[in-house]
Amino acid sequence: MSYPPYSITELAARRVAAIDGQLANIAPLDNPLSVPFSPKLRRENRIRSIHASLAIENNTLSLEQVTAIMDGKPVMGPLRDIQEVRGAVAAYEKLELWTPHKMADVLEAHALMMHELLSRPGMFRTGGVGVFKGSHIAHIAPPAHLVQGHMERLLGWLETTKEHPLIASCVFHYEFEFIHPFADGNGRMGRLWQTLILSKWKPLMAYMPVETLVHNRQDAYYDSLGKADAQGEATVFIEFMLAALQDALSDILQGKKQQTDQVTDQVTDQVSDPATSQITEQVHRLLLALRRKEKSAAQLMQALGLRHAPSFRKGYLNPALNAGFIERTQPDSPQSPSQRYRLAAKGRSVFRKKNHSRPKNISSEGV
Numbered sequence: 001m002s003y004p005p006y007s008i009t010e011l012a013a014r015r016v017a018a019i020d021g022q023l024a025n026i027a028p029l030d031n032p033l034s035v036p037f038s039p040k041l042r043r044e045n046r047i048r049s050i051h052a053s054l055a056i057e058n059n060t061l062s063l064e065q066v067t068a069i070m071d072g073k074p075v076m077g078p079l080r081d082i083q084e085v086r087g088a089v090a091a092y093e094k095l096e097l098w099t100p101h102k103m104a105d106v107l108e109a110h111a112l113m114m115h116e117l118l119s120r121p122g123m124f125r126t127g128g129v130g131v132f133k134g135s136h137i138a139h140i141a142p143p144a145h146l147v148q149g150h151m152e153r154l155l156g157w158l159e160t161t162k163e164h165p166l167i168a169s170c171v172f173h174y175e176f177e178f179i180h181p182f183a184d185g186n187g188r189m190g191r192l193w194q195t196l197i198l199s200k201w202k203p204l205m206a207y208m209p210v211e212t213l214v215h216n217r218q219d220a221y222y223d224s225l226g227k228a229d230a231q232g233e234a235t236v237f238i239e240f241m242l243a244a245l246q247d248a249l250s251d252i253l254q255g256k257k258q259q260t261d262q263v264t265d266q267v268t269d270q271v272s273d274p275a276t277s278q279i280t281e282q283v284h285r286l287l288l289a290l291r292r293k294e295k296s297a298a299q300l301m302q303a304l305g306l307r308h309a310p311s312f313r314k315g316y317l318n319p320a321l322n323a324g325f326i327e328r329t330q331p332d333s334p335q336s337p338s339q340r341y342r343l344a345a346k347g348r349s350v351f352r353k354k355n356h357s358r359p360k361n362i363s364s365e366g367v
Contacts, residue, residue, distance in 0.1 A: 003153065004154065004157060004175050006235050007233065008167060008238075012238050015246055016166050019166060019245055026249065026252055041207070042207045047070060050088045050092060051063045051212075052216075053215070054084050056187060057084070057187055060078060061075070061077050069085045080117065087112060087114055087117060090112045090113070090115070091113040094108075094109070094112065099200075100200060101156070101158045101159035106155070106189075106193070109189065113185055114184065118182075118183060123182075125180075128144060129180050139229055141180035142179060147181045151179060151181050154175050158197070165198060168197060169194045173237070173241065174228055174234035174237040178228075178229065191214065194241070195208075208248045210245060213244040221240065224236050224239075225237060279325070280319065282316045285304055286316045287320065287351075289303040289304060290343050294341060296340050296341070297312070300316070300341065304316065325343070325347035326342065326343055326347050327342060328341060329341070329342060
């Protein structure tokens with residue numbers, strides 16, 4: 001049998017196709033690098049991810065306490081639980097800097113995650129380890145002297161595999177838990193590393209609260225790991241995790257629809273100028289971001305949740321400028337470092353209170 005051992009079932013293939021379709025509805029196809037979450041929503045999802053991932057490991061702190069720790073506020077609670085949150089925050093904050101197949105990055109992530117929790121954070125275990133379910137041993141990991149070789153083999157596979165990232169991330173997650181390379185922190189590291197793998201494929205995946213869904217179906221999570229162990233391959237775990245990812249994306253799509261409906265209700269009617277009735281979704285989002293005050297290009301990209309400057313200029317900024325909806329604060333110096341943008345008279349007219357038909361399918365992510 002090839003390494004790692006797994007099969008792609010018809011169910012798994014259908015779920016991969018469904019997830020691809022969901023992602024196409026969330027992120028514009030002409031701007032695949034965009035992250036359609038506002039900074040506030042990204043932060044909220046990150047907090048939920050950290051809270052859920054640690055709660056799976058029996059951390060007792062509430063979502064509010066995790067939020068307070070992220071804000072640097074004092075929290076009353078078990079010292080170990082507080083340190084677990086601090087370690088997780090430090091690790092997630094460096095997520096985008098790591099390369100999934102690099103051993104040094106795995107060790108660095110574990111060192112951050114388990115700082116002050118282990119005597120040797122960031123180093124592979126030197127003794128045997130088992131996973132208990134109640135009073136029963138659910139999994140006995142490979143001997144410690146084999147861990148280095150197992151991890152090198154797994155990371156080598158991850159670097160060269162042509163498998164779909166959705167499948168590859170699930171396979172890695174299972175194999176990592178099977179190896180159990182560290183004395184502690186393996187569960188949270190496996191979930192973190194799956195998020196990292198997926199985020200390198202689609203940046204928005206870095207802010208999906210997958211851990212929350214795993215936490216909500218914790219028994220099924222461990223059951224799928226146990227079944228995969230019994231079958232000697234990751235197949236059943238792949239199917240489980242793909243279902244969790246589907247659910248996470250469904251939640252995002254539902255939230256996107258609710259935000260769209262809210263903006264449709266809140267945005268005042270357009271004037272009956274034919275030009276304003278043809279505003280694209282991207283331009284309308286830009287106008288919403290400028291409605292209250294002028295902004296620089298960098299501030300607009302941040303407000304819209306965008307990171308790819310050429311796509312921002314092509315799909316948002318230039319169309320709005322060319323149509324006369326916005327104007328530069330320094331029109332004689334287009335390339336000025338202090339250049340900012342504001343609504344022009346035509347742009348302001350979009351928000352006048354008139355009894356005309358409201359714009360349809362307007363998204364408010366990032367505004």
